Amino acid sequence: MTADQATAEKLIDMIMNYSRAQLVRTAVELNIADRLAGGPRTAGELNEEIGGHLDALSRFLKACTAIGLLEEPEPERFALAPLGEFLRTDTHAGSAISKVALGAAGPGMYRMGEYFTEVVMTGQPVAKSAFGLDFYDYYAANAVEGARFGQMMALMTHGCAEALATTFDFGPYRKIIDIGGGHGMLLSRILEAAPHTTGVVFDMPETVAGARTYMEEQGLADRAEFVAGDFHSELPSGGDLYTIKTVLCDWDDEHVARILANLHRATTPGTEVLLIDWIMPADAYGNKDFLIGLYLGSFNMLAQSGGKIRTLAEWTALIEGAGFQISDTLTLPDPPTHWDVLRLTRR
Template sequence: MPHSDDLLWGAYGDISRFAALLTMAELGLADHLAKGPLTTAELAERAGAHAPSLRRVLRALAGLGLVTRAGDDAYDLTERGAALRSDAPGFLRSSIRMLGEEGFWYAMGTLPETVRTGRSAFVERHGHLYDYLARNPQSSELFDDYMTARAAAFTEGLVKRYAFPPTGTMVDVAGGKGHILATVLHANPQMRGILLDLEHVVDHARRTLADEGLTERTEVVAGDFFVSVPSGGDVYLLASVLHNWDDEDALKILRNVREAMNPGGRVLILEVVLPDTEEPHLGMDVDLRMLAIFNGGTERSRDEYAALLDRAGLAMGDVIELGAGASLIEALPR
């Protein structure tokens, strides 16, 4: 067992290590080093950085095993560091960049104030996350890139491990740019799709679905899921939606879905599901982000989802692990 002081000092150093990772991700250092070692001066020129400052960060990155010395003042990319290339599979680089975004950084830094008051300090300063993103296009682009990359990590598992109906319509509620819907429709060529999202998002979705050759099989609708969702669907997907809201707001969304769905339809909830124990789990980290960024946002356990679904007139079915920390909860009408 590590000494308690070791744990505390490890946590103390985490923010410095994250700042070094963020610098590597933001400056694209892994991309610049992808073809071989560079001197600090060469790397600084390509990354648009101050060489003496960059040298100090590279020293820290070498300690993390992400780069390695390749001469007196040159560095090379390691296999571990290659995970931060822009073309690397997974969503590590986009996650780091999103967590280092100014508003997200502020949210985590003011978590003590949020815990003191029970109100998100981020929301008190910036308003709801999606209003903040609408006002800040660069942040919105970072967030969209993160969500797209994150979705790619578990969407493959979604279409491989869940048996969608061979025909019918899937409604992707708050479907973002439409990458999950596109993947499901490609895997199920007799299905049709409807994507619902906010006005400032739907044009991106239309472009994605057009690029995927799915315009004729899809409809994109601008709307508010607290008011209503498109009716007549056989499958309703809520991917990373309910964790943004407290139980009462999540219940409004689920009841709107329950009212709109076809008889015999189903609801698919794609979220992190917390374990019943307090063992280390990705969901615990994500839950603190929800606490910091949203008023009422929360990750939930299987029992908490079952209780929420029951109040909405739905019964929990299978819970399927998809990888990348995500699970798929199937819910059926009661």
Template sequence: MSETAPARRVLDLMTGYWASQAVYVAAKLELADHLATGPLTSTDLAGRTGTDEPSLARLLRFLSELGIVTADADGAYRTTEAGAELRTQEHGSMRDLALLYGEEFYAGWGNLLHTVRTGQNGFEALHGAAMYPYFAQSPELTAKFDRAMAASSAFFEPIPSLHDFSRARTVVDIAGGNGALLATVLRAQPDARGILFDAQHVVEAARTELATTSVGDRVDYAWGDYYDKVPAGGDVYLLSRVLHGRDDDKCVDVLARIREAMPEDGALLIVERVIPDDGSASLAAWFDVHMLTIAGGTERTTSQYRDLLERAGFDLTAVHGLPLDTQLLVAQPQSRKAN
């Protein structure tokens, strides 16, 4: 190994935010949308985006280094396969995720030192409110957040093949956002119906979006506070990326409400990033610090999720791997063992 390799590694880590901000600016300027119909020069793009051409040309050269765009022999740029993920209209587009990471999350991470010194998440220190209440104050921010979360829904696709939904007649998605997970399950189970449960403004937006899909006529909608009550009678309950934003006691409260609403032969499917019990490398360790800094939440190990589930009356019965170091945790009511 070269003697300079450790120093280069540290330098790469220190300058990582250069890349994240470059991708953010590319998303903000909608460069991938402008390039969707064919290659354009930096002059063309500057005219379309209202930017300074020499500065944009230097950004494009950097984006080429990052693999977001590539230059033709005549100097015109086109998007790469990775860069196309930033197109606004692409299914599962990551543009809103890039905006969220480049704006609200980026600013919050600037307070990481404050978080580590005090335990207060940096987002709340910056904005005067924790992340979820802060976004709830603005329909525009809520919509942006929901679109960003939908961008990472690719790890939902394997779920219908990992759990037997064949006997499920009603699938309830708790805090289901835009309904991407519920729609994935319903597409695989044409005889099932779904209930999407979330805050009212989230549900209304999802109703409009799901109405245009093939499963829209099989979805019912309900809203409320999942700490108080959730829709009863579902055969399968879905809970995706909710628990990592709450402390242990609040997690148990949510899980207990679901247990009360669920029949004895029901199932609860949880989607979260799980920190490996053996300490092996995982994106969950990265997102654990992200949740600490941005939401005051935490990623957990399988053992920790098992403990939470047992406190709420569930047994953890299976754990399946999903893309992007995400896991599907399957839980069933404890009373089933006694039957």
């Protein structure tokens, strides 16, 4: 193979990634890994459970062998390859990866890609072009998709929440309000670490319902309130600590300023806020992959809802402009990535 052919193949590989992502998502939706956990089966046997179109299923399974999820040890008999084993939901890793497949490769995230050129030309989010709705309104209107997004976010927050709960002393606080708290993962880990505190998950109505379910499962719902609202309009008062994780990065400066102004109005001088988000670093902490992830994230967030991953100088301007000051910064390890935490005090 010439160098040019190798380069072309690399690009074609990149271009074909879209169908691979969808094959993985579909394998998860159809529970293929769980159905093959007991050993090889034919397409016909699988289809008796799935109730699909036999020829299409057979071709789908062969496509899954092409991308390394499955093997075909004998004609028309399919078995899990090592990659496919990793999708079994009876394993910790498989259950996690399955949630990522359903959330990250679902239409809510995926269809935005069709409009990336529009993003570049306008500098505006394109959820309305893709769905006729703003990004989070799309999830609110599509219960299954919304729940999958929420579960994926909770999963992405798990390591960070555990790291924060062991690093930061939540003991002195009585009531912690998590703004845009999703399915309650962060608040759950905090309440576990600080047994005398209570908390509030503040989010959109559909999402706080997911938080209630999760925190009931965790046995923590009796120490939590679930408050539905719109952080662009108003935030609940009465917390002596507020947390806000991976929320402000979703929005442009104007929206961030409005959310922070609402937080200022809801709080009294001295109230503390933990802003947990990403900071665009100059040197990516020596981790090139992490920097690439931030570049991708920053563009994707612009496409979704107008957001941005900000430098510390950009964060500082917004925070101070809204009447808060940064009293401390810390970095939480959550390999292979990490989270930045800005501790703010309301002036």
